[in-house]
Amino acid sequence: MKSNDSSRERTERPQAPEMRRPSETMVKAETVRPLARNLWPMGLVAAFGVFISGTVALIVLSARTQTDLVSPDYYERELRYQEDIDRRTRTQALEGQVQVRYDANRRQITFALPAAHAAKRAEGEIQLYRPSAAGLDRRMPLAVDSRGQQILDATTLSDGLWRVRVTWRVGGEEFSCDEKVIVGAPKST
Numbered sequence: 001m002k003s004n005d006s007s008r009e010r011t012e013r014p015q016a017p018e019m020r021r022p023s024e025t026m027v028k029a030e031t032v033r034p035l036a037r038n039l040w041p042m043g044l045v046a047a048f049g050v051f052i053s054g055t056v057a058l059i060v061l062s063a064r065t066q067t068d069l070v071s072p073d074y075y076e077r078e079l080r081y082q083e084d085i086d087r088r089t090r091t092q093a094l095e096g097q098v099q100v101r102y103d104a105n106r107r108q109i110t111f112a113l114p115a116a117h118a119a120k121r122a123e124g125e126i127q128l129y130r131p132s133a134a135g136l137d138r139r140m141p142l143a144v145d146s147r148g149q150q151i152l153d154a155t156t157l158s159d160g161l162w163r164v165r166v167t168w169r170v171g172g173e174e175f176s177c178d179e180k181v182i183v184g185a186p187k188s189t
Contacts, residue, residue, distance in 0.1 A: 087167065087176035100164050100179035107155045109164060109181055113148040117170045124168025124175075126152070131161060142168050159184040 077084075091098055097114035113122055124142035136158060144150045166177045 109152040129163040
């Protein structure tokens, strides 16, 4: 009988413990949380929106900004640059005799040539060049008095940096002067 008993033991399987259902008190103790919202998609869309808006704003700003060349005939002037160097070299030889001054109290720009050039009736041109706005540039003929001076009224010029460029001819030679002038109200002391 032993063999029968051992076969029974082999065939008998241990029973699984009873599955218990959670009691009602346990279900009530658990809190039900709502699903958390993922903000990554909205953040990515917002970042792309800001990037695209900034790019469009820069394009519009660039299109509205006026860019002026130094002068309309910039390239031709560049080809004639050596002539300008020669004119300036001749003018430097007149050291201290060519002057450009601005009188803030009277709002006048005074240009003075050497007396020898004034006596020989120098011919030329004065250009008032505004680096920040090409539309404000002005040209006028050189008309010095017997002392070699010409006074320009600066009341109509806008405040700020101006370049006074003067070119003149005397006895077949050309001369050139280029000075910076800051037009503005007189400084109070």
